[in-house]
Amino acid sequence: METQEIEALLSRKKIPLTSMRMLVLKEFLQVSTAVSLADLEERLNHSDRSTIYRTLKTFEKKGIIHSVQENNTTQYLLCHDHCTEGHHHDTHMHFYCTQCKKTTCLEEVAFENLTFPKGYKIAELKFVAKGICPKCQSLQ
């Protein structure tokens, strides 16, 4: 993705441009699986962890990324839907492979029109399936 596109995405989400934010977002656009804070720290040449951390918090809040927790860590993924501040729409399945320890989106398995009991105000849905991914399966 072009630098211009990254800038456009950030300003569309009303996030002031900084070079760290561009770096982090660029990274998200390049990986296909979910990444943790520690992953990013390593991938970004050991940039400062708390800066990345706060960038992730900002991104998640503003609807650029979403997260799921698995294996005792928070994994972050790009939103493919049109999420905005306070309105996440990532109602698709995620898959955590217990072998390669990677989390991915499985948008094919989507949920529409879930009905909740009365009185529940739903803000966000987090679906994770655990198992073995096709790749690891074939290596056995």
Added chain:
Amino acid sequence: METQEIEALLSRKKIPLTSMRMLVLKEFLQVSTAVSLADLEERLNHSDRSTIYRTLKTFEKKGIIHSVQENNTTQYLLCHDHCTEGHHHDTHMHFYCTQCKKTTCLEEVAFENLTFPKGYKIAELKFVAKGICPKCQSLQ
């Protein structure tokens, strides 16, 4: 629940009886929401954390409890289904209230016959909805 019933449940799951295991299981039968390791430690009069920890691991493995991760902690809940070692069937929704920070089962929202893309071997499903529960909602 009677002590006898607790013992019966443990032996049905092929878990050797110990007093700590009985204490932990008794606790699960008494609470209506999910509990974390720290919760249990406190509820059990500050019994040893690592003993409780290993008890939880045993219970989860043997299909007495299941867990979901939210708010950076692992929350444990009794299995209501007929789970056994290696076969968890807790394919129901969980709800995490961002206000009271409690996690509960929402078995009304169940999923049957989920279809995954080819090649994925699914072992377990973890569904969490985040939002505000009826109780907290009504207190606003």
Added chain:
DNA sequence: GTTCTTGCAAAATATTTGCAAGACG
């Protein structure tokens, strides 16, 4: 006596915050 369980201590891992310096408008 061999295996399983417990308790204590401590390690390992992950998340989060305070604060001062710097960047930006």
Added chain:
DNA sequence: CGTCTTGCAAATATTTTGCAAGAAC
């Protein structure tokens, strides 16, 4: 200047393990 962002250091929270003593079979 005033606000937002960064980097460093450190605190906090949570999970996990080593090991020796004790319990159970």
